[in-house]
Amino acid sequence: MQEWIVTIAFILLGLLAGIIGEKVIFTKLRKFVVEKEIPGSEIIFSALHRMTFFWFVLAGFFGAIVYSSLTINEDAKNLLQKIITILFLYTVTLVLARLTAGFVNLFIQRTEGVPASLISNLAKIAVLILGILILLQTVGVQITPIVTTLGVGGLAVGLALQDTLANLFSGFYLIISKQVKTGDYVKLDDGYEGYVTDITWRNTTIKEFKNNIIIVPNSRLASAIFTNYHLPVKAITLTMNIGVGYDSDLEQVERVTVEIAKEVMAEIAPELVEFEPNIRFHTFNDFSIDFKLYMRVHEYFDQRIGTHLLIKKLHKRYQQEGIEIPFPVRDIYVQNKGSESSSLDLN
Incomplete structure (x- = not known):
């Protein structure tokens, strides 16, 4: 009975610590850092949102599992510890992915004309994939066969997603070649025109003067004839x-x-x-x-x-x-039979 009480106490302590950490300590620390205007602070706290509570709860459950050695057999104990480890590593990976995307966005915002969506999303996906592979390796799963399978399966996926991949690489081509950037005013050969607002992994978004949005696939824009009125300069x-x-x-x-x-x-x-x-x-x-x-x-x-x-x-x-801006004037001559012709001035 005493062991059960201590086990439950660990869980409740983790929940209480998570609530206090998230609602009190985390909130006050965030407010302090924002007031001091520390660069990147908002990105860090956004990435850690809800994670403080989750980690304290995981710590409480982990402590309960370690202490309850008599009520839980060894196999179940190892399984629960592995599940908690997986959850912890996954949340850490998620935080790192958020941080990567946030700081990439921050860097891109300081670089005029570079679209944020495509690059930040790819950076986030890369961190998530790397984190999941490390997680699997940590819990004892051999990742070499998985990587091999992904390499073989990638060919089939590539054939099935030709249009998507064409748009993805066309987006990279547009960014690297600097033929078009966010903020540029472009006019396509089919008459559509407006300001480029974003280049995503699939399409380019153009905002017309009428406030309408035109969605153009990256592959079509990369092969189209268009005029960029901001190149070589805006003037x-x-x-x-x-x-x-x-x-x-x-x-x-x-x-x-x-x-x-x-x-x-x-x-x-x-x-x-x-x-x-x-x-x-x-x-x-x-x-x-x-x-x-x-x-x-x-x-x-x-x-x-x-x-x-x-x-x-x-x-x-x-x-x-006294400078005249003329308008058309036509002189009409009317000839009467047996008499002199007369002219009529029509303005």
Whole structure:
């Protein structure tokens, strides 16, 4: 009876220690570390979540099994100890996998454009597989036949999962080649366009301006013709077609247009003001002398706001300067029989 009481006492002590450790000590220590802003502390405590309680409980059961040598036979005792060892090693492996994925994510977040999902998940899986193999070796299971079987079975699995593996390796190719990174604005040959938000083991996620999500298989993106508007740099040249009347002073037009373009650049892309905007006249059109305005903006999507501001400011300034933006005019000549022809101006 005394041995049973002590055995139960070990189990209850483990439960109590687990509750105190998780709810009191662990919580207060986490709060203290977070307040001190220690790097990586949140990752560590997230990985250890619930594990403190579980380990104390396992310790209580282990102590109960070791003490209860009279009530449990040796074979059952060894089996229970092996089960507890397996559970402990598995939880340790799980914590290490969480820590690996967390710190990989932390490192990737400091590296611009590198997708986190694919690399962190593969690192986590690698740690789990290695931990399970070590666990099996520890409890006496020979892992050499298992590794051999996995190697032979891997060929069959590879044939069955050709599409999945093609997407996986295509994802690695996209990352290593640096053809596309998270945050890049891309336009596919079939017309889809948006910002790349993530590259997973199977597909690439693209977010449209309308806030829709486009899912593109990695293998398709790797073989597609697409434009990356953030390569080689994010800055892009905005081009705008403008026409002025034939009576306009072209020197004045060039001076005024460049001044307005500089104002817009200072407003939306002040870091690019050293790149002088310029215009190039190119066509004597039917109703106007046409030219192109070239101006640098920070990234692809800034072309919209840049064009918006240019139209507003140029329209206002052209009116002040007396520069005409012509619209089509057609002269119609009507000839009356037996009389002189007359002309009608239709605007």
